[in-house]
Amino acid sequence: MHRSLWVLLQVALQDFGQVLRKILQIQECVHSPLKIQKRFF
Numbered sequence: 001m002h003r004s005l006w007v008l009l010q011v012a013l014q015d016f017g018q019v020l021r022k023i024l025q026i027q028e029c030v031h032s033p034l035k036i037q038k039r040f041f
Helices: 002-031 033-040
Strands: none
Touching: none
C-alpha cells in the first residue's frame, strides 16, 4: 500500500513538473517574443 502511494506521488510530481515547465515556457513567450522567434526561425 505504501509503495502504490509512493508511485502515485511520483506520477503527480512529474505531472506537476510538466505543468510548471509549460507555465515557464508561456511566460518566456509573453516576456521575450524575440528570443522565441530567434529560436524558431
